[in-house]
Amino acid sequence: MQLTGSVTHPAVPYPAACVGTPLVTFLTLLVNVTNQRLEKEFRQRQRQAEQLTVTGDEEYDFVLVGGGSSGCVLAERLSQNPDVKVLLLERGGTEPFASRVPAFMTANIRANIAEYITGVPEAANCNGTGCQLTVPQVLGGGSTINAVMYVRGSSVDYDDWATMVGDPSWNYENVLPYFKRAEKNMDASIAADTKYHSTSGHLRVSWQPYRHPVIPLLAEAMEAAGEPFRLDINAEGQLGYSLIQTTTSGGERWSAYRGYLQPALGRPNLKVLTYATATRVVLEGPERRAAGVEYRDAAGKVRFARANREVILTAGAIGTPHLLMLSGIGPADELKAANIPVLVDLPVGEGLQDHPRVPGLEFECAPPLCEVDWKLRRRDLLQYAALRQGPLSETSLVQIGAFLRTGLDPPPPEGTGKPAKQPDVQVVFMGVDEDSNGTRCLANDPWRFNRVVYMPVLLHPRSRGSVRLNATNPSGPPVVRLGYFTDEGDRDIAVLVDSFKLGLRMEAPLQKLGLRLDRSTKYAPKCRALEFGSDEHLRCIARSTTATIWHWVSTCRMGRDDDDEAVVDARLRVKGVRGLRLADASVFPTLTSGNTNAPTIMVAERAADLLREAHGLA
Numbered sequence: 001m002q003l004t005g006s007v008t009h010p011a012v013p014y015p016a017a018c019v020g021t022p023l024v025t026f027l028t029l030l031v032n033v034t035n036q037r038l039e040k041e042f043r044q045r046q047r048q049a050e051q052l053t054v055t056g057d058e059e060y061d062f063v064l065v066g067g068g069s070s071g072c073v074l075a076e077r078l079s080q081n082p083d084v085k086v087l088l089l090e091r092g093g094t095e096p097f098a099s100r101v102p103a104f105m106t107a108n109i110r111a112n113i114a115e116y117i118t119g120v121p122e123a124a125n126c127n128g129t130g131c132q133l134t135v136p137q138v139l140g141g142g143s144t145i146n147a148v149m150y151v152r153g154s155s156v157d158y159d160d161w162a163t164m165v166g167d168p169s170w171n172y173e174n175v176l177p178y179f180k181r182a183e184k185n186m187d188a189s190i191a192a193d194t195k196y197h198s199t200s201g202h203l204r205v206s207w208q209p210y211r212h213p214v215i216p217l218l219a220e221a222m223e224a225a226g227e228p229f230r231l232d233i234n235a236e237g238q239l240g241y242s243l244i245q246t247t248t249s250g251g252e253r254w255s256a257y258r259g260y261l262q263p264a265l266g267r268p269n270l271k272v273l274t275y276a277t278a279t280r281v282v283l284e285g286p287e288r289r290a291a292g293v294e295y296r297d298a299a300g301k302v303r304f305a306r307a308n309r310e311v312i313l314t315a316g317a318i319g320t321p322h323l324l325m326l327s328g329i330g331p332a333d334e335l336k337a338a339n340i341p342v343l344v345d346l347p348v349g350e351g352l353q354d355h356p357r358v359p360g361l362e363f364e365c366a367p368p369l370c371e372v373d374w375k376l377r378r379r380d381l382l383q384y385a386a387l388r389q390g391p392l393s394e395t396s397l398v399q400i401g402a403f404l405r406t407g408l409d410p411p412p413p414e415g416t417g418k419p420a421k422q423p424d425v426q427v428v429f430m431g432v433d434e435d436s437n438g439t440r441c442l443a444n445d446p447w448r449f450n451r452v453v454y455m456p457v458l459l460h461p462r463s464r465g466s467v468r469l470n471a472t473n474p475s476g477p478p479v480v481r482l483g484y485f486t487d488e489g490d491r492d493i494a495v496l497v498d499s500f501k502l503g504l505r506m507e508a509p510l511q512k513l514g515l516r517l518d519r520s521t522k523y524a525p526k527c528r529a530l531e532f533g534s535d536e537h538l539r540c541i542a543r544s545t546t547a548t549i550w551h552w553v554s555t556c557r558m559g560r561d562d563d564d565e566a567v568v569d570a571r572l573r574v575k576g577v578r579g580l581r582l583a584d585a586s587v588f589p590t591l592t593s594g595n596t597n598a599p600t601i602m603v604a605e606r607a608a609d610l611l612r613e614a615h616g617l618a
């Protein structure tokens, strides 16, 4: 949030042993070029802001805070009506070109398009040191830096949402049209199923054009281990293994910025300000009406944008609760501790849910199956530059995966009273490139790799975390506690331990196909003394290799009017104030069965309708 004077902030350094290697030299160059372009945009914005004379309030119909996945959707949808004036404030810059290359996900998240926050260290998870959160800070938000997996979740998720919020308009039957409204499916065999899919939305969805030779082997091993194949996880069900579609088109990322916002940028009734950080929603009068947003522009000047109709926060599940608390809307004790006047006492920032991933089992992959030679990388770059094909058009191995239901009791149905039929685990694969000394230059997605990681993700955790103010520096990065594996009875970790069984069953078939399971557990030194594959060993791996899969939600969750833990009602209005809605991942009543970008975009599409309806707009 402190973007005055420069756009730079600390990124994750490469290990010392990697500096000077051709791969890291190339990526450092790429990140530097990307950062220079962002810096240039920042300076331009700064000059514009300095030249602007303050002539009183700027006035709009709607003021949107946060130009990420949800903000891009709403800015486009609301400004379709030329009589409606819309302002979008985004603290970061414009999506850089490099982010279009699916394989540069790692490079992107080291560039200045994200803020890095270390979660509160907890003994139960993340090796006791706190997981690192990569929080988007760029137009497009998560959709610009994510792993592009297109997963809607289970129909049960939304039926549960409807029950939790007491409003059938959130059930699966009613949200499906919003998923379809957003989607432009590019693959004929999927698009043919018009009950579930559409080809006329803004968000392009397709299979990635390149398939690493390991992908069919992982499929074969899952088949041998008893998992059924599923063609389309976004239709009748999810269980089984699948080739997952992605938010890409023609080998390039298709973010919400590219699909929604960029084509709308020329509209005279839409103003998009980058490097503009909202610092407070201003509430006026006894009704506490959201009159507008105070923000700091690129020149560091504090300005006010008036919203004649509504303010909508789309700053994400970390940014939105943070801004609400800075505005005096949040838990009274916490606001008082930070010397912020309490305007509305609400459980903002409580109940954070996230999907922990556990990079738990590693398979060694030797040439010719897995080649990591720099000459080949150079060839990949040329192939991508000329054709948008080859390994750079792929985001590591994320396009192959599985959804499982462990043998344990299903998660509690969150108020529905009916048995859950949704998966409780998603299995994701990832490549890791390790040199002969065991050094890993890139944590994720090295685009050429010699180890394949089996990585279960817990889909419906009972554990909860929080987003809190830093009492000594409230406007600085908030304090995020992920809370993984802190549930009573240790059910969450038990599900993950069970989910390793598929990986262990894959050992024999993969061995035959040339991928050997590394039983040394060197990637989790604390666990090496334990019997490999025992529950104790797997629990130890889960607690020491935990990482986030970046799906934080529910920090301002939607709920019934009489639900004391809810922050917004079923129409996304913040309780106790007027003219203020939230429309991002923070409002999810509970996590969905899979990645969260498509569900967030669905929420934003729905929010656009709610707003048009509330204001009698076409």
Ligand SMILES: Cc1cc2nc3c(=O)[nH]c(=O)nc-3n(C[C@H](O)[C@H](O)[C@H](O)COP(=O)(O)OP(=O)(O)OC[C@H]3O[C@@H](n4cnc5c(N)ncnc54)[C@H](O)[C@@H]3O)c2cc1C
Residues within 6 Å of the ligand: 001, 065, 066, 067, 068, 069, 070, 071, 089, 090, 091, 092, 109, 134, 135, 136, 137, 138, 139, 140, 141, 142, 143, 145, 146, 147, 148, 149, 150, 151, 276, 277, 278, 279, 314, 315, 316, 317, 319, 320, 323, 549, 550, 551, 552, 584, 585, 586, 595, 596, 597, 598, 600
């Ligand atoms: C690294 C990563 C990988 C992921 N992989 C996948 C995946 O493969 N598939 C998938 O479906 N999902 C994935 N996700 C999750 C998904 O992208 C997010 O759930 C989704 O983008 C959330 O959208 P949002 O609109 O709620 O927030 P965001 O997209 O995070 O947008 C919030 C925006 O608000 C801005 N902002 C915050 N505070 C302020 C302020 N005070 N003033 C102005 N602007 C502000 C931020 O800069 C940001 O641009 C991933 C996320 C990450 C980070």
